Amino acid sequence: MSEQQEQEQSDKQKYEFRKVIEELKGYQGSGTQLVSIYVPEDKQISSVVAHVTQEHSEASNIKSKDTRTAVQDALTSIKDRLRYYDNTPPENGLVLFSGAFDTGGGRTDMVTKVLESPPDPIESFRYHCDSEFLTEPLEHMLADKGLFGLVVLDRREANVGWLKGKRVEPVKSASSLVPGKQRKGGQSAQRFARLRLEAIDNFYQEVAGMANDLFVADRHELDGILVGGPSPTKDEFLDGDYLHHELQDMVLGKFDVAYTDESGLYDLVDAADDVLAEHEMLRDKELMEDFFKQLHNGDKATYGFDQTRQNLNMGAVEQLLISEDLRKDVVAYTCENGHDEYELINSNATTEDHECSRCEATVDADEGEREDAIDHLMELADQRGTETVFISTDFEKGEQLLTAFGGVAGLLRYSTGV
Numbered sequence: 287m288s289e290q291q292e293q294e295q296s297d298k299q300k301y302e303f304r305k306v307i308e309e310l311k312g313y314q315g316s317g318t319q320l321v322s323i324y325v326p327e328d329k330q331i332s333s334v335v336a337h338v339t340q341e342h343s344e345a346s347n348i349k350s351k352d353t354r355t356a357v358q359d360a361l362t363s364i365k366d367r368l369r370y371y372d373n374t375p376p377e378n379g380l381v382l383f384s385g386a387f388d389t390g391g392g393r394t395d396m397v398t399k400v401l402e403s404p405p406d407p408i409e410s411f412r413y414h415c416d417s418e419f420l421t422e423p424l425e426h427m428l429a430d431k432g433l434f435g436l437v438v439l440d441r442r443e444a445n446v447g448w449l450k451g452k453r454v455e456p457v458k459s460a461s462s463l464v465p466g467k468q469r470k471g472g473q474s475a476q477r478f479a480r481l482r483l484e485a486i487d488n489f490y491q492e493v494a495g496m497a498n499d500l501f502v503a504d505r506h507e508l509d510g511i512l513v514g515g516p517s518p519t520k521d522e523f524l525d526g527d528y529l530h531h532e533l534q535d536m537v538l539g540k541f542d543v544a545y546t547d548e549s550g551l552y553d554l555v556d557a558a559d560d561v562l563a564e565h566e567m568l569r570d571k572e573l574m575e576d577f578f579k580q581l582h583n584g585d586k587a588t589y590g591f592d593q594t595r596q597n598l599n600m601g602a603v604e605q606l607l608i609s610e611d612l613r614k615d616v617v618a619y620t621c622e623n624g625h626d627e628y629e630l631i632n633s634n635a636t637t638e639d640h641e642c643s644r645c646e647a648t649v650d651a652d653e654g655e656r657e658d659a660i661d662h663l664m665e666l667a668d669q670r671g672t673e674t675v676f677i678s679t680d681f682e683k684g685e686q687l688l689t690a691f692g693g694v695a696g697l698l699r700y701s702t703g704v
Contacts, residue, residue, distance in 0.1 A: 296405065297676050298664060300428050301610075305658075306399055307421045307428070308613075313387035313397060315417040319356035320385035322420035323364060324412040327379045331371050337413065338365050356394070357415060360384040363398045379408035383419050406451065426452055432566060435501045435511040435533070437493065438543050438550035440519045441486060444493040446500055447551050449512070449562075454555055456548040458496045462489040486522075494528035502530050510565060511536045514543035514554035538565065567681050573607060574683040577695055588704065589695040591616070591630045591659065596704045598666040603696040606667045606674045608660055609684070612693035616662045617654040621647040630659060630692070663694065672696075 313320065325334055342361040348354035363384045371380075384398040406427045414420040434449040441464045447456040464485040501508060511533055513520050520540045527534060541557035543550050555562070580587035588597045591614075597603050613633045620626050621642040629640060637651045667674045679685045687695060 297674065299403075300405060301660060301676065303401060303404065303424060303428055304610075305613075306401060307424055310383055310397075310399065310419040310421055313385070313419060315356070315385055316388055316394070317350055317353035317356070318416050319353050319360065320387065320416060320419050321357065321360040321364065321383070322412070322414040322416075323382045324408050324410070324414075324420075324423060325375050325379050325381070326408040326411060327375045327377060329375060329379070329411050331368055331373050331375060334411075335365060335368050337411075338368070341413065341415075356386040359386065359396065360398075363396070367398065367400050376402045378403045378406065380404075381408070381424060385419070406453075432509040432562070433504070433507055434509055434538075434562070435497065435536075436514075436551045436554055437497050437511065437523075438514040438546045438554050439490075439493050439523060440515050440546045441489065443546050444489075444496070445546060445548055445551055446493070446496045447548075448500075449555055454551050456551055457500055459548070460489070460492050460496060462486075462492075464489055487526075490523050490526060490528045493523065494530075497533065498530045501533055505532050505536070508536055510538035512538060512541065512554055512558045512561075514541045514550060514557060515546055516542065516544070563680075567678055567684070570675075570677050570684055571681060573605065573675060573697070574677065574687065576697055577607060577687075578683065580697065585701040585703075586698040587695065588698060588702075589691040591663075591692055591694050592628070593704055594694045594696045595628065595663065595666065597696055597698060597702055598663065598670055598672060600702055600704075601670040601672075602698050602700060602702045602704075603667065603670065603672045604699045605697045606663060606672050607677050607687060607695040607697070608663065608674065609679060609688040609693035610676045611679050611688055612660060614659040614693070615656050616659040617656045619649040619654050621645060621649050623647055629654075633658075659694075 323334070338361050342358055345354055345357040345361065348357060364382045367382060381401045381404065386394040386396050389395050401424070404424060404427050412420070429452060432451065436447045436449055436454070438445050441462055443461050444459065445456055446458045447454060462485070464482060501511065513524060524537060524540060539558060539561050541554055543553045543557060545553055577587050588594050588603070594603065594606070598606065614630050615633050617629045617631060617637055618626065619629065619640040623642070623645045625642050625644050627640065627642060631637070637654050637656055639651050640649045640654060642649065664674050677684045677687050679688055687693060
């Protein structure tokens, strides 16, 4: 599978996860009856089943009959789902949600969802029972973007690590032998200053060695490097070209950080928040700039569901641009005269009768074939060798894609006049 295909598959998976999370966040239990279980890939299914069985037994002690029944029903449903797995969970683990949620008027309904192979590995087993489903760990994974190298240093110590999405991973540390500014007795000022500069240089080389060892092998996956520390230390380090030349070119910025132990890595990420946010959306911004340029001064742009779909069918779309916040379904109708038409509706809207725009024949609502609009477009794109890109709404032109252009657009290989 090519890198582009892997990225598209990852984007589609994240979209599917987001839809499920949005659905789960809308459920509310009348008591602590919504069960969430996070299972890492190194946790045996048999031990998860044993844990669920134990929780089912302990739930018999819940005083409220309704809550007791709801929790035990949820655990039974989860146990049934676990039977479909061998003793090893899927790659990166799985997450199970089950429980009875309020539907109004004193009535409840049951939901059970299983999400396999999340974007990042589940780090530890978690069993959670509350009036809401525990979705935050998954939301953090879906917000993860980018791989950045982190370096914090002063003349006493240094730490090097990763920023993987939103997760900071300290990896290496070093302490310096740089003497203080007060020289010891018997040393001339010049000799002491020379020894001190040599010690500083040696320490910078040691820090650069740690960074090079950690980052160079993954330099093609790196989105950038952040360097933090007090002035003038970080400036001396970068100005001295201690880093590998390819890494030096990847430094996104240097930031004032008070601490240079492991906590300094977290402070560095906080200090670089604006730079990281800008970098995350860089590609989205470039694509939307290209789109607006073609829209105003060229003829290789399309937008709106119908026009973009037509261009996709012709194989004319190079890059399909879809808003991350698009939540629409498409309904396909075929009238009695054989005319095929498509209607875009809100995901929570009911399907209605459709009047054919070409012959005015009416198609009953129950005859329309309904599916998620993004799934529909991505399938067409995959068939035509078109790259699909999800565009964030966290910047102005990304927001305009959703509000002004219906959340769907495309950059064309050639002009079609559609």
